[in-house]
Amino acid sequence: MRRALTSVIIFHTLWLVLSTHGQDPLLSHAMKAGERYQLDIDIQQNTHSESTQGDEINLYSRMKIELDVDSIGTNKLIYLTARYQDLLVSMLAPGMGIDINSSSGKDQMLTEMVSSLEKSEFELQMSRAGELKQIDGLEEIFYALASHPLKDDQERQVVLHTLEEVYGPDSFGSLLKLFVWVYPVIQPMNNWTNDMIYYFNTKPVKLVNRYVLSKSTEDLVTIQGLGMLNALEEFRDTTSMGEVTSTVSGSQTYDFQMDRSTGWLRKCVSRQRVKIETTIVKSTYLPAGLKIPSYTESIFEVSGSKMY
Numbered sequence: 001m002r003r004a005l006t007s008v009i010i011f012h013t014l015w016l017v018l019s020t021h022g023q024d025p026l027l028s029h030a031m032k033a034g035e036r037y038q039l040d041i042d043i044q045q046n047t048h049s050e051s052t053q054g055d056e057i058n059l060y061s062r063m064k065i066e067l068d069v070d071s072i073g074t075n076k077l078i079y080l081t082a083r084y085q086d087l088l089v090s091m092l093a094p095g096m097g098i099d100i101n102s103s104s105g106k107d108q109m110l111t112e113m114v115s116s117l118e119k120s121e122f123e124l125q126m127s128r129a130g131e132l133k134q135i136d137g138l139e140e141i142f143y144a145l146a147s148h149p150l151k152d153d154q155e156r157q158v159v160l161h162t163l164e165e166v167y168g169p170d171s172f173g174s175l176l177k178l179f180v181w182v183y184p185v186i187q188p189m190n191n192w193t194n195d196m197i198y199y200f201n202t203k204p205v206k207l208v209n210r211y212v213l214s215k216s217t218e219d220l221v222t223i224q225g226l227g228m229l230n231a232l233e234e235f236r237d238t239t240s241m242g243e244v245t246s247t248v249s250g251s252q253t254y255d256f257q258m259d260r261s262t263g264w265l266r267k268c269v270s271r272q273r274v275k276i277e278t279t280i281v282k283s284t285y286l287p288a289g290l291k292i293p294s295y296t297e298s299i300f301e302v303s304g305s306k307m308y
Contacts, residue, residue: 024190025221027183027213028128029263031069031078036307037264039065039179041300043166049294051241055095061166062088065175066307076128082138082172083121087114089166098158110159113145117167130181131194138169161202170199179265179302182211182223182256189213198229200274201296205231205248218260225254229274241292242283250274250296265304272298 031037041064047057064085071079089110090101100107102114122137146160165171177196184192191212198207207229215222231248238244252272259266273295280290 024188024213025216025260027187027189027221027263029078029126029130029180029183030261031072031263033069033071035069037067037069037262038305038307039067039175039265040303040305041065041175041179042302043298043300045296045298047294047296049292051292051294055093055294057091057093057096059091059162059166060089062086063167065172070123073125077125077133078128080124080126081121082124084117084167087118087167089114089162091162100159100162107159109148109155110163113148113159113163116145117141117163124176126176126180127185129183129185130176131185132173132176132181135169135173138172142168165202168202170202170204174199177207178252178254178270178300179268179304182225182258182265183263184211200229200248200250203231203235203248205229207252209252209254211254216260220266221256221258221260223254223256223258225256227252227254229272236281241278241280241286243281244278244283245281246276246278248274248276259304259306262306264306265302267304268300268302270300270302272296272300274298 043061045059049055066083068081088103092099102110120141124135125133194209196207197204207227209227211223211225214224229250234245236245254270257267276294278292280286
């Protein structure tokens with residue numbers, strides 16, 4: 001009788017272990033109040049234009065984003081305090097006469113603005129799926145940067161535009177959409193789609209991301225994704241070439257490794273390729289209707305951790 005009882009206990013224990021191991025992971029963020037999370041992001045972006053000048057733009061940015069979990073609302077929203085740390089941005093565009101680097105010590109205005117960003121905090125709200133619902137305070141931080149004491153107005157405009165493109169509210173929101181809103185809104189799902197507005201070089205485009213749960217272990221959840229970018233409408237601008245319109249299209253791939261217990265990102269490598277086709281509407285030296293394509297390739301290397 002004792003041997004039979006022992007066999008029953010062993011069988012039920014093994015069944016419980018195997019059934020738990022075989023369950024699909026819960027695809028959501030399991031954050032708790034008082035915890036702190038971090039994203040470490042490196043972005044290398046290269047742009048080539050097929051204009052007569054053959055313009056090239058190389059942009060590199062590095063950042064850490066720290067997120068303190070303030071509370072979990074009764075509406076299941078996660079309330080967080082965010083801050084930037086260890087910022088570095090550099091841009092080289094010989095055809096435009098731009099060569100800036102926040103770590104070189106040569107661009108005092110840029111260095112001061114980056115330092116000011118690192119001392120600032122702002123707040124945000126997101127769902128358990130990682131969908132960003134609201135950002136408060138970051139726009140005001142950039143208003144304050146715009147009031148930086150005037151030295152060289154042209155330099156200030158270049159610096160502000162670069163910082164806004166890399167660290168501004170739209171850019172911050174886009175990065176969280178790319179690397180935090182990884183999960184489906186409705187569960188359970190093994191493949192799903194998240195539609196979002198993504199800001200590419202400060203311009204809003206529609207990004208449709210399709211994800212597949214490809215692997216799950218005791219520690220990690222592996223998710224692969226493919227995104228398609230398309231402008232909702234033509235953009236109209238006045239540039240050095242004259243009055244132009246432009247369209248945006250492209251694709252992005254993702255390879256996520258997510259922590260199974262917290263739902264937070266551990267590692268992701270993402271590659272993006274975007275084509276912008278610019279059409280001359282009115283120019284003093286270029287024919288109307290001329291189409292000028294440019295191509296931007298970006299590599300995102302992102303790692304994440306739970307700090308405590």
